[in-house]
Amino acid sequence: MNHDIDIKKVRINCFRQSKVPGEFMLQMRVPGGLVQAKYLKNVQEIAETFGNGTFHIGMRQTFNVPGIKYENIEKVNEYIKNYIEEVEVDECNCDMEVDNSGYPTIGARNIMACIGNSHCIKANANTKDMANKIEKLVFPSNYHIKVSVAGCPNDCAKGHFQDFGVIGEARMEYHPERCISCGACVRACEHHSTRVLSLNDRGTIDKDACCCVGCGECVLACPTGAWTRRPEKFYRVVIGGRTGKQNPRMGKTFLNFATEEVVLGMFANWQKFSAWALDYKPEYLHGGHLIDRAGYHKFKEIILDGVKLNPECQVAENIYWAETEYRSNINVKPISMHKSIDSNRPVR
Known part of the structure; x- marks a missing residue:
C-alpha cells in the first residue's frame, strides 16, 4: 500500500478503499434513490474512463464506481x-x-427511499419529496446518520434497520352509508395488516383504533369507497435500528402519526443533538449509537426541542431495544461445520 495515500481523507470525499492497493470506489449519492436517467451517462463515462468499466448499485441506492486509481x-x-x-x-x-x-463529506449517508406514491398503489407518501427535504437538513455534515423513507408500513425501504426510518401512514375515514357489509376490508386487514377490523351484527365495521398502523389496505380492498384516506399526510418514525456484526437490532417506534412539519422539525435538530452527544467532536459514529450514548430521554429532549407536535402525534414514553448479543464462553464447544444447526435449540 502506498503510505502517502490518506485513506481517511478520500473516504470523507466519498471514495471507498479497495482491496487492490491504490484503487478506490466512488459512491455517487442518489438522494431518495431516484434521479433522471440522463445521469447514467455520467456513471458510464466515469466507469469507462477512470474505473474498470463496471458500476454497482450500492446498498444505500448509490451509484458505486469501482477500480478508480488514486x-x-x-x-x-x-x-x-x-x-x-x-x-x-x-x-x-x-x-x-x-x-x-x-x-x-460522507457524514450524512445517502437517504434511501422506496418509489412511494408516485407509482405504488400502497404508498401513502411521496418518498422522494420527503427524502429531498430531509437531505436539506442533514447534508452536508460531518455527523453521521442513516435515514430511509418508506411510503407505507410495508417498509420496503427497511426503515426499521436505520438510525431513522420514516414511514408514510394514513388516517382512514369510514363511510357506513356506502358499506355493503361484504367484509373485504376485514379480510384485507386480517391477511395483510394488524387485524383491527371486524364486521358487527348491524352489518357495519368496528375498528380497534389503538392498533391501526395506517397502512390503507382497507381502502384498497373496499369496492364501494366506504373507506377513504384523509387528505393529511402522516408519518411514523422508528429509531435506533442497525445491522452489523455486533448487536444488530430492529428499530422501535419513536413518533406515530406525526405530520411532515413535525418530522422535518425533528431532523432540523439532528446536528444539534449529534454535536451535544459527541462533545462537538465529530466521529464516524451513527445515530443509533449516539442515542444509546445519550440515553433515550436526553435524545428526546434535544431532538424535539422547539418542535410543535400535531394533535394526533404520539411520542414513545420509553423505548426498550432487543439486541442480538454475541458473548464468548469458554465452556461452549466448537460447532462442527458438518452438522446441521437447529436455530430453535440452544447450543451446548
Whole structure:
C-alpha cells in the first residue's frame, strides 16, 4: 500500500478503499434513490474512463464506481461537479458550495427511499419529496446518520434497520352509508395488516383504533369507497435500528402519526443533538449509537426541542431495544461445520 495515500481523507470525499492497493470506489449519492436517467451517462463515462468499466448499485441506492486509481481521484472530482450541483443543490436545496473538490463529506449517508406514491398503489407518501427535504437538513455534515423513507408500513425501504426510518401512514375515514357489509376490508386487514377490523351484527365495521398502523389496505380492498384516506399526510418514525456484526437490532417506534412539519422539525435538530452527544467532536459514529450514548430521554429532549407536535402525534414514553448479543464462553464447544444447526435449540 502506498503510505502517502490518506485513506481517511478520500473516504470523507466519498471514495471507498479497495482491496487492490491504490484503487478506490466512488459512491455517487442518489438522494431518495431516484434521479433522471440522463445521469447514467455520467456513471458510464466515469466507469469507462477512470474505473474498470463496471458500476454497482450500492446498498444505500448509490451509484458505486469501482477500480478508480488514486491518481485519478482529482479528475473524477472535477468531473462530478455538475452532477453534485444539479442533484444536491438544485434538487435538494442543500446548503453547500460546489467546486472541483467533489463531495465535501460522507457524514450524512445517502437517504434511501422506496418509489412511494408516485407509482405504488400502497404508498401513502411521496418518498422522494420527503427524502429531498430531509437531505436539506442533514447534508452536508460531518455527523453521521442513516435515514430511509418508506411510503407505507410495508417498509420496503427497511426503515426499521436505520438510525431513522420514516414511514408514510394514513388516517382512514369510514363511510357506513356506502358499506355493503361484504367484509373485504376485514379480510384485507386480517391477511395483510394488524387485524383491527371486524364486521358487527348491524352489518357495519368496528375498528380497534389503538392498533391501526395506517397502512390503507382497507381502502384498497373496499369496492364501494366506504373507506377513504384523509387528505393529511402522516408519518411514523422508528429509531435506533442497525445491522452489523455486533448487536444488530430492529428499530422501535419513536413518533406515530406525526405530520411532515413535525418530522422535518425533528431532523432540523439532528446536528444539534449529534454535536451535544459527541462533545462537538465529530466521529464516524451513527445515530443509533449516539442515542444509546445519550440515553433515550436526553435524545428526546434535544431532538424535539422547539418542535410543535400535531394533535394526533404520539411520542414513545420509553423505548426498550432487543439486541442480538454475541458473548464468548469458554465452556461452549466448537460447532462442527458438518452438522446441521437447529436455530430453535440452544447450543451446548
